[in-house]
Amino acid sequence: METKTKQEKLKATGSTLRISGAEAVIRCLLAEDANLIYGYPGGAIMPIYDEIYKFQDQLHHVLTRHEQGATHAAQGFARTSGKVGVALATSGPGATNLVTGIADAQIDSTPMVCITGQVASHLLGSDAFQETDIIGISTPVTKWNYQITKASEIPEIMAKAFYIARSGRPGPVLIDITKDAQFEMFDFTYNKCTGIRSYQPYPELINESLEEAVRLIGEAKKPFVVWGQGVILGQAEEEFKTFLETSGIPAAWTILGLSALPTGHPSNRGMVGMHGNYAPNLLTNECDLLIAIGMRFDDRVTGDLNTYAKQAKVIHLELDPAEVNKNVKADVTLLCDCKISLQALNDKISTKTYPEWIKRFDDLDVIEKEKVIYGDLNPTKPGLTMGESVEMINKHSNGDAVIVTDVGQHQMVACRYAKFTQSKSNVTSGGLGTMGFALPAAIGAKMGAPSREVVAIIGDGGYQMTIQELGTIFQQQVAVKIVILNNDFLGMVRQWQQLFFDKRYASTEMTNPDFVTIAKGYHIDAARVDKREDLDQAVANMMASDKPYFLEICVEKEDNVFPMIPTGASVSDIRLE
């Protein structure tokens, strides 16, 4: 295997050192600027934890309450900081507990390096205590993985791990290190990886494709942009904004693209997909040019592919060749980092406006406001709605908080109504739909953006999947605001049962504990609100706190999220009620 490297001056030493594999792991982390890591100790990774103890003045280790929490925290950290998140676990169950977070990071392209301890190399395959084939288990859900059995492999493999995790389309990498390799002494030098011969992070932009894209944009009468997380991952927010402002093209986001453009920007026409906005979904099937930027046409975005944007020419800006023509056939593909493609487009396109086309969006927005949004945000029935709760958070955060969500109704409502002014502000489990993501992810999100307000909005179901991370929040005093939108139901599943299973509410109603008492048990300030007249003050109190704070908002039990495109239906069949 051939790699390109760059000689890095060792932070601590400056030259070759004879050290243990375990110490080498720590020095590699520091050389990669990873001085904040999440994890959980155990037998097979104890040599590395012993070094964490010795390096505690340089490396902050956050002890989560479950390894899954460590991965989600590392993801949250990566999503708000733009850096690689790091999670550590022991062999066997420690390693398998990482799998959900790794799968989540893979499908949502989150840069993460997971390090697992493994039984000593002479025990591999012997069914030793806490032995599991984590390489085999994690293969389908990692961008790359590798088992280290000799200390001398550690510097090169760690350098590759960080390079692979952060470059191109980011993703999770798992490095499994046998216990004997952690103990083994060797001569350590560290070279940062700058290239791998079998791996091209992204292709070079092809000029003919660019010309063709410019031509299509120039000819379009009703162009429409759908953008995804690629804009954020490519740090292309400025180029993207310029593109929209110059081209005059209306744009809508996928759930992971949210916050790349301020929600109040005039070109921002809302969300596409299953619970997205009315106008962008309907007009997907009316536009004559669909420009997809850093998104992958997930089925939750497209609905029925046979009726998706068939009338439109498609330009796809994407850096992963495997995503091009996977779900939607593109007429022109700009295969490159979208920061580069967008800049190249910006150099060639001219200023335009589409007043009649934009009016189509405005008119449909009015319908959605009347039929859905007004009722969500200004309800007259006694029970609180999720929509007004999110709106109240907007009011007190001035739309400038990082919003971390879990999965379900609250997630869709939060993404629909939360206001954003800065990029990297929406942290959610999009592709995998991992309930239990939000609470630990919020820990990482706050540590990745310590100066920002971080509000986790979570349902009562998902909250209880990783509720033990309250212990991490308490121990580390991570000043996150935790909002539970409690409807005593697994709300989204219940909504589907109501709409598609004749209201047979199988196993979706929850008998919940006293969440406020639980939070207080962890010495976290906590309050509950169930009346409209108290909501404003309750959210104000939460936002005024500079400590961790828990707020339970008791919402209407059987509210539904609309608009909705039923699974497998066309985006044109979007329902408002």
Next chain:
Amino acid sequence: MELKTYTISVYSENNIGLLNRISAIFLKRHINLESFSTSESEIPDVFRFVIVVNIAPDKVHKIVQQIEKQIDVIKAYYHTDEETIFQENALYKIRSSYLFEERQIQNIIKSSHATIVTVSPEFFVIEKTGFREETEKLRQELAPYGLLQFVRSGRISVTKAKMGISEILNTFKK
């Protein structure tokens, strides 16, 4: 959509676990493999997988993209039978006594252009290289005499067009 036979050629680093990574791509999509073989390629330290799969034409491109996306894969291609030169190899183990008692076996071996690899007092082994139909025909002809063992390799193939792997590797060195 009608299935078609494709030969997928993968040039890769020689790393533990890559076989698992590639087979997982087929597993995830519920695709059965017809054959799978691997060996060192014409380039030192570069391995070559030859995978035969019956698959819809619109799917094969997507699969190959997913294979090529793997970090340790240098390049992956897919070809139809017309675009490749391919062979399989089969071994047939038969009781030695039949070689002398059943004169017909000698005729079968001769007409099939198979070669005798080894003869011992108890058994003899013949080998046949060729297309699937040829090794299969021989198997069916020998079956009535009682095959002690039969084994067929996966397809190995080279393409008519050039692969250009060395160029890719040289570009990296620059």
